[in-house]
Amino acid sequence: MARRKIRLTVNGRGYQVEVEPTQTLVDVLRDTLGLTGTKVNCRMGECGACTVILDGRTVHACLTLAPHAAGRKIVTIEGLASGGELHPLQRAFIEHYGFQCGFCTPGMILSAKALLDENPHPTPAEIKRAIAGNLCRCTGYHQIIEAIEACANAAR
Amino acid sequence: MTGVEYIEARSVEEASRALTEQGEGAKLIAGGLALIILMNHRLLQPTCLISIRRLRELRYIRWDDAAGLRIGALTTHREIETSRVVRRRAPVLVEMEGQVGSIQVRNAGTIGGNLCHGDPREDPAPALLVLDAEVTLASAAGARSLPLRGFFVDFLSTALQPGELLTEVRVPPLPPGTGATYVKFSHRNALDFPVAGVGARVTLDADGVCQDARLALGAVGPTPLLCDEAAGLLRGERPSPGLLEEVARRARALAAPSSDVFGSEEYKRHLVGVLSRRALEQAWQVAGDGREATRGRGRQRSREGA
Missing domain, CATH: 3.30.43.10 (Uridine Diphospho-n-acetylenolpyruvylglucosamine Reductase, domain 2)
Known part of the structure; x- marks a missing residue:
């Protein structure tokens, strides 16, 4: 009775899925669609590992009710590379050693993408503010900030 | 489930x-x-x-000369933080919203949901309380308006009756010469509740004497707390270290924090005193600058007229 069919647009592709009303977007992405690039960790909006872009804005997929994502556009880390080419942010993260264990990386990159989409040439302070909701437990923040800065400068 | x-x-x-x-x-x-x-x-x-996420009619920010700033309950923190109308009419709300959670939290969380959750550690309440905000509570039977100061009943408990929902937050127009601020102390710079958060508002007359003041505390009691008695001491006065210390002393006495992982009761009480003084000094400064700016504009106009 309670299960319902919803339509989702993930990385430009349409899906029809059946969800429990209490299911969150992160579980639908990972378990139903097999898109495990989005990580799940704290389930309380503290770590940012599950960050996705929903209608142009970053949100926690672990705190987004699946039915609330119905009919909206979702971008996950899998949607950044195109035609076998990495996204410039992904390349910059590699070139600047912007990750260590990699667990925070998808969320970090999506927060960075949302920032650069809105503000192509941010100051270091603006970059720090934009990724304040993404925790890196390896604490490699400097390289992450350098990667985002480099990507913004390259686009100049 | x-x-x-x-x-x-x-x-x-x-x-x-x-x-x-x-x-x-x-x-x-x-x-x-x-x-x-x-x-x-x-x-x-x-x-x-x-x-209620799809109720677009509850998602707006409007200015109305009579009612003041009107914010629909489903407006997100981020929409308030980045609103030009809010920046112009109640800049303290922009300052406060920028300190809520993280961008991800602010993109999804709504002002109505935040207030209805009734968690005393949330940032918006102290800032809204010092601005004399009101809320509209609606049900199938009709709507009623309530000062926000009457909304918080106890920990996670509000004045909402069964079948009621909060639909709007209003901030009445502020008198000229008003300055307000929200000062938050937390262990981390983002994604953290305040150990204590203090809202302050001061309204000065043309001579820089306090006409009216408010002080509100967050995270140090079962509900956000308005310190009417403490703030009342400022009326008719100019700031002095002794006066602000007495206001801070009363705010410390009113606070009812509990010891937890964020800090001991004693530490939080001490913090309330420090932050109250700091918030009032800043609000006083903003109010004074506003007065100067208005006078400056007035002088310029009269020169143009001459």
């Missing part, structure tokens, strides 16, 4: 009726920030979710 009902309300009235019909186990969901965290931790297992 199977068999949970899900209702997507198409109007405030429909949401109110569903709340009444579904009874105790039904919960309203908007941004979901507070509710889903409680559900993820199995602290709450609703039998029915009533979604």
Whole structure:
């Protein structure tokens, strides 16, 4: 009775899925669609590992009710590379050693993408503010900030 | 968690009726920030979710010369933070919203949901309380207006009656010469609740004498706390270290913090004193600058006229 069919647009592709009303977007992405690039960790909006872009804005997929994502556009880390080419942010993260264990990386990159989409040439302070909701437990923040800065400068 | 009902309300009235019909186990969901965290931790297992997320009519920021700033309950923190209308009319709300959670939290969380959750550690309440904000509570039976100061009843408990939902927050127009600020002390720069958060507002007359003042405390009691007696000492006065110390002393006495992982009761009480003084000094400064700017503009106009 309670299960319902919803339509989702993930990385430009349409899906029809059946969800429990209490299911969150992160579980639908990972378990139903097999898109495990989005990580799940704290389930309380503290770590940012599950960050996705929903209608142009970053949100926690672990705190987004699946039915609330119905009919909206979702971008996950899998949607950044195109035609076998990495996204410039992904390349910059590699070139600047912007990750260590990699667990925070998808969320970090999506927060960075949302920032650069809105503000192509941010100051270091603006970059720090934009990724304040993404925790890196390896604490490699400097390289992450350098990667985002480099990507913004390259686009100049 | 199977068999949970899900209702997507198409109007405030429909949401109110569903709340009444579904009874105790039904919960309203908007941004979901507070509710889903409680559900993820199995602290709450609703039998029915009533979604109001798609009620576009509750998502707006408007200025109205009579009513002041009107913010629909489903407006997100980020929309308030980045609103030019809010920046112009109540800049303290922009300052405060920028300190809520993280961008991800602010993109999804709504001002209405934040207030209705009734957690005394949330940032918006102290800032809104010092601005004499009012809320509209609506049900299928009609709507009523309530000063925000009467809204918080106890920890996680508000004046909302069964079947009621919060639909609007209003900030009345501020008198000229008003300055307000929100000062938050937290262990981390983002994604953290305040150990203590203090809102302050000062309204000065043309001579720089205080006409009116408010002081509100967050995170140091079962509800956000307005310190009327402490702030009342400022009326008719100019700032002096002795006076501000006395106001801070009374604010410390009113605070009712509990010891927890954020700090001991004693530490939080001390913090309330420091932050109250700091917030009032800043509000006084902003109010004074505003007076100067208005006078400056006035002088320029008269020169132009001459």
